[in-house]
Amino acid sequence: MxxxxxxxxxxxxxxxxxxxxxxxxxxxxxxxxxxxxxxxxxxxxxxxxxxxxxxxxxxxxxxxxxxxxxxxxxxxxxxxxxxxxxxxxxxxxxxxxxxxxxxxxxxxxxxxxxxxxxxxxxxxxxxxxxxxxxxxxxxxxxxxxxxxxxxxxxxxxxxxxxxxxxxxxxxxxxxxxxxxxxxxxxxxxxxxxxxxxxxxxxxxxxxxxxxxxxxxxxxxxxxxxxxxxxxxxxxxxLGGLPVEEAVEMVFKYSRFQDIPVTEETAYLITRITEGSPFYISAIIRSIFPGKDIATTDGLVKTLEFETLNDRGEIKSTWMEYVSAAFQRVNDRYAKNIVLYLSKNKDREVTRGELLEKLKLDMNDAELETKLKALVRADIIEQGSSNFDYRGVQDNIFGKVFRAVYQKEIEHFEVRRIETEYRKTFAELKRKYRKLQGEFNYKKGYFAEYLILDQLRYRAREKNALLKSITHNLPADFEFCEYDRAWSYRYVPEYAAGFSVDIFARAVEAGNYSIVGEVKNRDKKKFSAAEVSAFENKLKKMKEIETLDRVVGFIFSREGFSEEAEELCLEKGIAYTADSRWLDT
Ligand SMILES: Nc1ncnc2c1ncn2[C@@H]1O[C@H](COP(=O)(O)OP(=O)(O)O)[C@@H](O)[C@H]1O
Ligand SMILES: [Mg+2]
Structure with missing residues (x-):
């Protein structure tokens, strides 16, 4: 297009x-x-x-x-x-x-x-x-x-x-x-x-x-x-991106900006940002000196910089909202209210509770006016009824806000937020490890991205090895330089939901481009029906991207059924179950 x-x-x-x-x-x-x-x-x-x-x-x-x-x-x-x-x-x-x-x-x-x-x-x-x-x-x-x-x-x-x-x-x-x-x-x-x-x-x-x-x-x-x-x-x-899309965005930006991530940090980024494209790009593009988001420790530091430092883009964006709000709601209670709601962001809070807990010196109507203005400024949200309010449903906002104002209000230390980040990451890490455990392997939770990296950075150098662990490549096939190796997701002008996991276009016309499918979280073998479905996609890709020389490629962690292998051989589709494809 x-x-x-x-x-x-x-x-x-x-x-x-x-x-x-x-x-x-x-x-x-x-x-x-x-x-x-x-x-x-x-x-x-x-x-x-x-x-x-x-x-x-x-x-x-x-x-x-x-x-x-x-x-x-x-x-x-x-x-x-x-x-x-x-x-x-x-x-x-x-x-x-x-x-x-x-x-x-x-x-x-x-x-x-x-x-x-x-x-x-x-x-x-x-x-x-x-x-x-x-x-x-x-x-x-x-x-x-x-x-x-x-x-x-x-x-x-x-x-x-x-x-x-x-x-x-x-x-x-x-x-x-x-x-x-x-x-x-x-x-x-x-x-x-x-x-x-x-x-x-x-x-x-x-x-x-x-x-x-x-x-x-x-x-x-x-x-x-x-x-x-x-x-x-x-x-x-419009909310954040769903998890799979967020993962894709992390890997895409990471490769595009040349800022490496690992499978684990990619996972952590998608969870901590709740799929916000802004947070994702702010972390990957952060100007934090010595940034390293390929380790958890480096990622935490980058996030701290982004949310706690005045030069962080996330912090400055949020502070614009907050200062606009406090200009309109010029009131010494406004900060306490936002802080209270943000600390209790998992539930709705009534006006009555705010009046009582914060010992606000105003009547209910005055409070309502104030809250309305804060809702309009987007730093709190209306709850399910006219009496209920809640904090912005965003983990990171709460931290930015508290880091700036909690100290002023409650003599609290910013250190606490850093500790919180570390705790959150430790929890997320446990979840990630557990997921890995379910699949019984250490690597390849996001296998398609590892394979893309293989093609992008190492395929030529590892030409002989990769060829030897992949069945049914054409006789004259060589791995080559690819100008883009991306996932090819959802191209709305062609067909609803059309996507392929791997698309690597050869730089030189004489070489083979690769269109591929990756199955790694499925506990069953790749079936013949799946090979047929993939073959259709391959045809479509040839058409859409006008590809002359192209090889279809399937990676399936659990291997292939006999019929699937036969069909691959018949249709000239390359296939492999060899986990060395994921070695980085
Ligand atoms: N679907 C997307 N894919 C990749 N990046 C995105 C996407 N949506 C937003 N972004 C990133 O987030 C930034 C802000 O997006 P933008 O569309 O300008 O937001 P808004 O118009 O809501 O303020 C963009 O510059 C881009 O880097
Ligand atoms: Mg805009």
């Missing part, structure tokens, strides 16, 4: 997982054509992967070119004059639309250097004359200083264009909560325009151009949507 819109994640291969969300939202986008999709708000704290997801949805939808036109716009924090905002918003739409219709991706990069005038000429050149009317009505509103009209026209441009042309558009607006806090009526940025989002009352009801908005300030966005756009949005909460 081609990636048209440049993704901020960097190399598109780094994007990992999100299978469930991609499936859900790609179907949601398909369903727009049947007018079934209702505007939806994706909620998750900062850096949970909303932008990564939306940009990928944009690219897949653009690539599929199947009747729904993607539009993506991110609202930035900080002040902007309404006119500048409207023009940028509008031109972004016009150029993304033109890029889609003409399939000329250059247009995706045109906004900054362009103007309404240029856009008009380009629309004419492309034969998209109907855009010219819209552009002219924008010019007209500008000339007369009709700012409300201006916003109405540009806001409705996607919907109205879809309507005129009998088309469907998905409007993705990232960081929607900033809409009412960044746009000013005047150039000097003194007069905030607070009715920006309200304009979406009817726009958001459109079934031909529904909205997919996101928000990092979950409490704030929910409040905005409930107050200003009641019943217009469904909420979708």
């Amino acid at each position: 081609e990636y048209y819109l440049e993704e901020r994640i960097g190399d598109p291969y780094l994007f990992t997982g999100r299978q469930q969300e991609l499936e859900f939202f790609l179907k949601w986008i398909e369903d727009i054509k049947r007018r079934l999709s209702k505007s939806t708000a994706v909620m998750a704290r900062r850096k949970m992967g909303k932008t990564a997801l939306m940009e990928r949805l944009f690219n897949v939808t653009f690539y599929k070119n199947n009747g729904v036109i993607p539009f993506y716009y991110e609202i930035k924090e900080g002040g902007v004059w309404m006119v500048d905002f409207c023009i940028e918003f509008f031109l972004t739409f016009i150029y993304q639309y033109m890029a889609f219709k003409t399939r000329k991706i250059e247009y995706l990069g045109s906004v900054e250097e362009s103007s309404l005038e240029t856009a008009k000429k380009e629309a004419a050149k492309e034969g998209l004359d109907y855009l010219i009317d819209t552009i002219e009505s924008v010019e007209n509103a500008l000339e007369h200083g009709y700012y409300d009209t201006l916003w109405r026209i540009v806001r409705n441009a996607p919907k109205n264009t879809a309507y005129k042309k009998n088309e469907f558009i998905v409007q993705m607006i990232d960081e929607f909560q900033f809409l009412n806090s960044t746009v000013y009526r005047d150039k000097e940025l003194t007069n905030l325009y607070t009715k920006m989002s309200g304009g979406y009352m009817s726009t958001a009801e459109s079934k031909i151009a529904p909205l997919l908005v996101s928000g990092s300030w979950v409490g704030w966005l929910m409040n905005e949507l409930r107050m200003k756009l009641p019943a217009r949005f469904r909420f979708y909460f």
Whole structure:
């Protein structure tokens, strides 16, 4: 697949997982054509992967070119004059639309250097004359200083264009909560325009151009949507990555950044981060001097740095939330409340309990107001009823917060947090060892990644050995240099759930690429049916990645049934059960 819109994640291969969300939202986008999709708000704290997801949805939808036109716009924090905002918003739409219709991706990069005038000429050149009317009505509103009209026209441009042309558009607006806090009526940025989002009352009801908005300030966005756009949005909460995806991400980033991990530390990272892509990347990319995350001790130190040191990215990100909250809830009790909830984060706490335990000098209504503001600032959460509250359900936040404030409140030592980390890791380690024990081997819990490493780093050097422990390789086969050795997971544009464990593409065309399957946690032998299923995948991969010379490869820890071996021989698939493949 081609990636048209440049993704901020960097190399598109780094994007990992999100299978469930991609499936859900790609179907949601398909369903727009049947007018079934209702505007939806994706909620998750900062850096949970909303932008990564939306940009990928944009690219897949653009690539599929199947009747729904993607539009993506991110609202930035900080002040902007309404006119500048409207023009940028509008031109972004016009150029993304033109890029889609003409399939000329250059247009995706045109906004900054362009103007309404240029856009008009380009629309004419492309034969998209109907855009010219819209552009002219924008010019007209500008000339007369009709700012409300201006916003109405540009806001409705996607919907109205879809309507005129009998088309469907998905409007993705990232960081929607900033809409009412960044746009000013005047150039000097003194007069905030607070009715920006309200304009979406009817726009958001459109079934031909529904909205997919996101928000990092979950409490704030929910409040905005409930107050200003009641019943217009469904909420979708984006959580961390599920375990398998988190593991994949750890290995991918580790290899990409050249920061080694072991199977054990990879396991520990996925558990301690609870699958948060931000925490995972912050640990792997940490600037901690002398970082070594291939040992538990080094990992603990890196995590301590990230969460306890001012230069840690995790700490600074959380402190932005916290300071924003305390600005709004300027109160000496706020810290105690957050601390109390965070210490009791495994349960909900009532207002009554807070009043009593913290000896708060205020009445219930005052406390409620305070708590509401803290919920809106995302540093506590509403519990199951209006009376109940709980701490942010995130292990690491609690530690960051306590390290900063617990001392101030309770004369507590940061050392305690370090001890806690060590305890947590010791527990996790026990769990990992137990898992290993269940499978009765020391190595290879994540066998596919060890095999990928083998191909990436050692295959040429160990050519003779690896060939001798693998059956049925072609006579002229040699291990070679591979430009990428990744797992190939879930490529939504081809088929739901399509994935292969190993994909190593030979750098030189004359050499064999490898597509492989790894079975290591299954206690039964690889069956003939599984060989057939793999053969189908292999065919598909040849097609998708246009591979001429490729070998199918199966590693199965428990070996192969007789029929499976026969089938491998018949189909020319290489196979092995030799654990030396996992030696590093
Ligand atoms: N699915 C993913 N695969 C790999 N990395 C991811 C993924 N989602 C997020 N990340 C990492 O986390 C960072 C923050 O993600 P981003 O999409 O910018 O979060 P948000 O928009 O929610 O603030 C990205 O730069 C990237 O490094
Ligand atoms: Mg974002």
